[in-house]
Amino acid sequence: MDDTKNHASHTCSPAVAARNEEQALAFNPIRIDEQKCVRCDLCDWICPGDLIYHEEGNKTKLPVIAYPDECWYCGLCQSICPTDAIEVIFPEQMVHNRTDVLSLLGKVGA
Amino acid sequence: MTTQGWTNLETDLLVVGGGVAGTMAAIPALEAGLKVVICEKGKVLDHCGSIGCGVDHYLTVMDTGPEWDTPAFLIKHVPELTDHIVDMAVASRVIEQMPRIFRKIESFGVDFKDKQLGTYYRLRSFGLPGTYHINFDGTDFKKCLGERVRKGKATVLMRTMVVQLLVEDNRAYGAIAFNFRSGEWTVIRAKAVVLAAGDVNRISRNASGLAFDSWHFPYNTGDAQAMGYHAGAMLANMESVEATLTPKGFSAQGLNALVSLGAYFVNRHGERFMFRYDKKGENARRAVLADAGINEYLLGNGPVYLDCRHLSPEMLDRMAYTLQVDRYTLPAFYQQKGVNFREELVEISISELSIRRSGVYFRGSGLAVDANGETSVEALFAAGDCATVSGGIAGAAVLGHMAGEGVVQRVRGSSHALPEVDRRAVESIRARAARHMSHDATLPWRQFEDEVRDTVTDYVGVRRNDKGLRLALDTLQALARREPELKADDLHGLMRVHESCNVRMNAQMMAAASLVRKETRTGSSHCRVDHPQTDDASWRKFVLVERGERGPETTTLSVDQPLSAAFARAAVAA
Ligand SMILES: Cc1cc2nc3c(=O)[nH]c(=O)nc-3n(C[C@H](O)[C@H](O)[C@H](O)COP(=O)(O)OP(=O)(O)OC[C@H]3O[C@@H](n4cnc5c(N)ncnc54)[C@H](O)[C@@H]3O)c2cc1C
Numbered sequence: 001m002d003d004t005k006n007h008a009s010h011t012c013s014p015a016v017a018a019r020n021e022e023q024a025l026a027f028n029p030i031r032i033d034e035q036k037c038v039r040c041d042l043c044d045w046i047c048p049g050d051l052i053y054h055e056e057g058n059k060t061k062l063p064v065i066a067y068p069d070e071c072w073y074c075g076l077c078q079s080i081c082p083t084d085a086i087e088v089i090f091p092e093q094m095v096h097n098r099t100d101v102l103s104l105l106g107k108v109g110a
Numbered sequence: 111m112t113t114q115g116w117t118n119l120e121t122d123l124l125v126v127g128g129g130v131a132g133t134m135a136a137i138p139a140l141e142a143g144l145k146v147v148i149c150e151k152g153k154v155l156d157h158c159g160s161i162g163c164g165v166d167h168y169l170t171v172m173d174t175g176p177e178w179d180t181p182a183f184l185i186k187h188v189p190e191l192t193d194h195i196v197d198m199a200v201a202s203r204v205i206e207q208m209p210r211i212f213r214k215i216e217s218f219g220v221d222f223k224d225k226q227l228g229t230y231y232r233l234r235s236f237g238l239p240g241t242y243h244i245n246f247d248g249t250d251f252k253k254c255l256g257e258r259v260r261k262g263k264a265t266v267l268m269r270t271m272v273v274q275l276l277v278e279d280n281r282a283y284g285a286i287a288f289n290f291r292s293g294e295w296t297v298i299r300a301k302a303v304v305l306a307a308g309d310v311n312r313i314s315r316n317a318s319g320l321a322f323d324s325w326h327f328p329y330n331t332g333d334a335q336a337m338g339y340h341a342g343a344m345l346a347n348m349e350s351v352e353a354t355l356t357p358k359g360f361s362a363q364g365l366n367a368l369v370s371l372g373a374y375f376v377n378r379h380g381e382r383f384m385f386r387y388d389k390k391g392e393n394a395r396r397a398v399l400a401d402a403g404i405n406e407y408l409l410g411n412g413p414v415y416l417d418c419r420h421l422s423p424e425m426l427d428r429m430a431y432t433l434q435v436d437r438y439t440l441p442a443f444y445q446q447k448g449v450n451f452r453e454e455l456v457e458i459s460i461s462e463l464s465i466r467r468s469g470v471y472f473r474g475s476g477l478a479v480d481a482n483g484e485t486s487v488e489a490l491f492a493a494g495d496c497a498t499v500s501g502g503i504a505g506a507a508v509l510g511h512m513a514g515e516g517v518v519q520r521v522r523g524s525s526h527a528l529p530e531v532d533r534r535a536v537e538s539i540r541a542r543a544a545r546h547m548s549h550d551a552t553l554p555w556r557q558f559e560d561e562v563r564d565t566v567t568d569y570v571g572v573r574r575n576d577k578g579l580r581l582a583l584d585t586l587q588a589l590a591r592r593e594p595e596l597k598a599d600d601l602h603g604l605m606r607v608h609e610s611c612n613v614r615m616n617a618q619m620m621a622a623a624s625l626v627r628k629e630t631r632t633g634s635s636h637c638r639v640d641h642p643q644t645d646d647a648s649w650r651k652f653v654l655v656e657r658g659e660r661g662p663e664t665t666t667l668s669v670d671q672p673l674s675a676a677f678a679r680a681a682v683a684a
């Protein structure tokens with residue numbers, strides 16, 4: 001079988017990249033400490049949502065959170081990171097949630 | 111890559127999804143010397159799927175001596191645990207196999223023993239008639255299964271999403287998949303296929319409004335159920351919806367640990383209300399706990415809170431530890447929220463909805479299977495949270511293993527040559543994919559999915575009636591017609607587009623099945639406000655869903671019969 005098959009590409013489209021900037025602020029699911037990160041690719045490999053992109057073997061660039069609004073907040077990336085460079089940050093709408101639970105219970109009356 | 115633009119592979123068994131059920135299905139096939147290919151969306155087999163981060167409880171009978179610990183005892187209680195909607199033929203076989211599969215998994219290196227006690231720490235919860243839940247540190251559970259599969263030399267295609275099954279004359283012979291990083295397409299011909307792609311999430315709104323903040327794995331989107339449906343397989347129990355109680359703002363695991371270790375739920379008046387809904391109080395089935403929470407909110411008694419203040423420091427320590435194993439980030443959430451669950455009440459919400467087993471063990475919603483794990487389509491098997499008998503990691507492991515053994519029988523007993531690949535099917539799915547990625551496509555999948563979620567939340571969720579369900583079906587059908595317009599910004603987006611279509615398909619099946627069951631059963635799992643009573647005289651029946659000419663068609667079958675009684679194919683010769 002072709003060995004290159006499973007190698008990661010590290011790019012997402014420009015449209016996606018533009019959206020990211022905005023989204024990363026709103027959802028900021030994880031923070032990567034630039035000083036601690038050793039650019040090892042593990043977080044890219046482990047994220048179950050395919051959100052973290054890092055060019056394999058590139059020792060200068062930081063991993064990118066390509067799809068911040070698709071984060072499960074599972075912390076697998078944090079738990080696998082060999083240098084504790086990752087922290088999961090919950091956004092405002094999660095930690096201080098103001099949703100009326102009744103709005104989740106349907107519009108069908110008795 | 112070949113000239114036609116895709117790679118061809120041939121194998122004995124193709125497994126769709128390398129989670130608990132998929133890896134456990136691969137193992138007996140590998141042991142029997144079959145060639146196995148696994149397609150999996152994740153990149154690392156040891157950590158992919160729902161429990162990549164770890165698990166904290168395993169449900170099993172162990173046959174250690176006492177009567178309650180025998181399969182026969184638990185089997186006797188299954189009808190009452192499932193409100194009588196259960197395929198006893200399959201559920202009994204799963205329970206009978208539990209001790210054997212448990213010991214097999216132990217032999218893979220999973221340590222189920224409590225480190226302090228040196229023995230199994232078994233607890234009672236979720237209405238079960240015995241202490242069947244082993245509390246353990248399952249951080250490495252999935253890793254042990256993954257290692258086993260890698261040792262057996264299966265071919266694993268990672269970051270590869272299966273998008274369509276290949277079927278001829280009601281017999282499965284493979285599937286079409288693509289790698290969402292490289293864009294490479296693969297067509298796999300196989301003598302048997304096991305669908306093990308998990309449950310259905312992202313199907314309704316939740317408190318945070320973030321679609322991927324879900325209690326269960328948001329990257330499981332009912333792909334197996336939708337692909338099985340399109341391939342002509344029968345589904346059952348799709349009307350039953352599942353919800354849980356979760357810290358408000360973060361849809362997280364932990365209910366099992368909380369209730370089994372003695373936590374209380376109280377409403378805004380400080381009343382411990384669970385006993386009003388079930389004599390077992392907080393030890394009732396998950397479906398009952400969720401239903402009670404929903405009702406307290408509807409009665410105006412919300413907010414509902416979690417109360418752990420009465421527990422001993424040792425219990426609280428154990429709870430804190432267990433919660434973190436089950437959902438790694440829960441302590442960080444409490445910390446960033448600034449709440450200390452040992453001393454303070456924690457506000458609780460109803461989670462988003464999902465399709466799995468409606469908070470009831472052994473009554474799975476999904477692909478109907480026989481006691482070999484085979485669906486109504488020959489050589490197409492299903493196991494885990496996408497099948498009609500499921501029960502967490504144990505249910506997935508046991509039925510997965512049964513399906514793997516069923517595959518071995520099926521493959522050995524069949525002398526058919528595999529059909530040639532249906533090139534038209536491959537070309538048409540690739541053309542559709544190209545369109546999603548072109549400028550002609552304009553509908554963002556997020557918007558499409560939001561519309562599905564709003565429809566489900568408002569009309570197919572925990573409160574249903576005839577009018578609302580019909581409205582929902584119209585909306586969901588109209589959305590189906592817009593699927594060709596769905597836009598993918600990149601290959602990753604192409605995966606999401608396929609997932610969105612699968613979520614919608616499952617929502618439609620749920621609405622269609624709910625419309626048929628004109629009664630209420632298991633509280634909010636199927637609550638028809640226009641038929642509020644449980645009607646045992648007319649409704650001890652399964653609702654079956656199959657593909658018809660104009661969408662899902664429904665029939666019913668008495669629960670006195672196994673689901674396989676409705677299958678058109680012949681059973682495998684034992
Ligand atoms: C955080 C968490 C904690 C849990 N804790 C417990 C616990 O302590 N005890 C317990 O009993 N249960 C627990 N559960 C439930 C349990 O994880 C599930 O019931 C079980 O994993 C179901 O197994 P499965 O194989 O059906 O699904 P999964 O293990 O989720 O596997 C499905 C796999 O299919 C893959 N997939 C999906 N679609 C496709 C596709 N189209 N193509 C290719 N691959 C695909 C997915 O990537 C995934 O790896 C927990 C669930 C979660 C989310």
Ligand code: SF4
Nearest residue numbers: 037038040041043081
């Ligand atoms: S796992 Fe940690 S060290 Fe490795 S690339 Fe990711 S953030 Fe950097």
Ligand code: SF4
Nearest residue numbers: 047071072074075077
């Ligand atoms: S928290 Fe989970 S989903 Fe979010 S980026 Fe990390 S690994 Fe991916």
